[in-house]
Amino acid sequence: MSTEPGTLSAERILDAAEEVLRRFGPAKATVLDVARALGVSHGSVYRHFPSKAALRSAVTERWLARMSTPLADVATADEPAAERLRRWLFELNRSKRRIAREDPELFDTFNLLATQLEDVVAAHLEVLAGQLAVIIADGVAAGEFDVADPALAGRAVLQATTRFHHPAHLTEWAEPVLEDDLAAVLALLLDGLRVRPAN
Amino acid sequence: MSTEPGTLSAERILDAAEEVLRRFGPAKATVLDVARALGVSHGSVYRHFPSKAALRSAVTERWLARMSTPLADVATADEPAAERLRRWLFELNRSKRRIAREDPELFDTFNLLATQLEDVVAAHLEVLAGQLAVIIADGVAAGEFDVADPALAGRAVLQATTRFHHPAHLTEWAEPVLEDDLAAVLALLLDGLRVRPAN
Known part of the structure; x- marks a missing residue:
């Protein structure tokens, strides 16, 4: 053809x-x-x-965008920031587990490519941290969260949940307690973000 | 000889x-x-x-204990729990970076072994989470932290700082902003642990 x-x-x-x-x-x-x-x-x-390098970057960017793009809707959904944050973190983890299960060759292929394309991964992580910053800033605007710098907090939340989205931890995701663990980390992070009652 | x-x-x-x-x-x-x-x-x-397997497990356990044992002193040091938590997390990260820099062959060797010895690693993580639970329980006893289940919170803090102690992230530790990132995650976790002023 x-x-x-x-x-x-x-x-x-x-x-x-x-x-x-x-x-x-x-x-x-x-x-x-x-x-x-x-x-x-x-x-x-x-x-x-x-170039071959440009093609590799573009195909890897598209692969990563397939994970980040649906999450943009979660980040801007019409619901409390804490609920959005919960859905966002669980959906990121679940979408990675689903892809790893349904297409393990492609998952391994792109994870290997990603280790060689630091700039592409860094840009992807910026997008994800930015979505978290949107959720947190909305939470601050709604009087739900008390955070001085939503961008910094978004980056911190993304890094604090590395174990639940970085593909290096794929083998740990089979644990039956995985979702309980993510829920416990989320609870701790939410306690850190939430408005404290005034004295 | x-x-x-x-x-x-x-x-x-x-x-x-x-x-x-x-x-x-x-x-x-x-x-x-x-x-x-x-x-x-x-x-x-x-x-x-x-057996060869028993020898491998024992040598890997000893290697991991070299990292966890000095941290036990930090966990029980005579200073506020928040300061202990900060020192504990930074020392864990710094000791791993130091070993990776001073003896990269041994670092790679044991990380490879560790991926094959899930039980040994799980026991090591239990020890680390237990040290964090001691810090958190002391913080609760001192009226510094407000946490219902220090053991659960210790496990959550360990998992929330995976990016800063799991060897899969070694290449990310060279970033100049590494310690700022750990400080931001720590600040968020401490906000979640601290006592809230009463209404």
Whole structure:
């Protein structure tokens, strides 16, 4: 199946790149493999992504965005900030567990790529911390939280829940007590964020 | 250099095992290598450790205890609980960074072993969570903290600081902002633990 370069969108290239990465692994996958899978010349791919590195970054960014984008809705949902924070943290953990279970090859592939793409991961973590900052700032505005710097607190909450979203901890997520553990960490963090009664 | 079985202590075997593991790595190191390093028969080693697995567990336990034992003093120091908690978390992070820097081969070796010895690691984490529970319970007794279940809170604090003590995050510890990040997480956790003024 051959495709004219004119109809070749960046999105289709990324779909093919994801499939090639899943099949060959990051060490062996090449731009030529991606072009072959699409039935185009590798020049056609380079017209969208100037280098193999650019293609890898783009496909990894898209993969990470698949996790962060649905969470933006949770961050801005019409409910108390504490409830949003709870849903946000549990959904992040559950979505990672679901992907790891349903497509373990792709999960491993992208985690390996992510360790090599520090800037891409740093930008992803900024997005997540930013969503948490929105929840916390809303909580402050609603008189629910008492936090001087919501951006700093968002970053701290993200880091304090590393065990529940960083893929290095995947094997620990099988524990039956996982959700109890996350609930206990969340309770402690919420106690830290909440408004204290005045003296 | 040959040693009589009678003078062969478990401690000396563990010293030799550590050196053999460092040199050959966990995949290749054998009990025979350890016996050779000590100039004894492998039977003499088996008299102390009934199997290669038992020797590996014991040497890994000792390695982990080297990190947890000094922290017991911090946990019971004569100072406010908040200050103990701060020192405890920073010392755990700093001691891991120091070891990783001074002896990277041994650090990698034991981290690899630890991933294969879940029970040993779980027991180590219990010890650490227990030390945190002591700090928190003392804080409650002193009227400094308000926590219903210090054991649960100790486990939650340990998990909430995973990013700062789990070796999977070693590469992130080089960040210049590392200690600021730990301080921000600590501040949030302390806000959650502290007594709230009465209404």
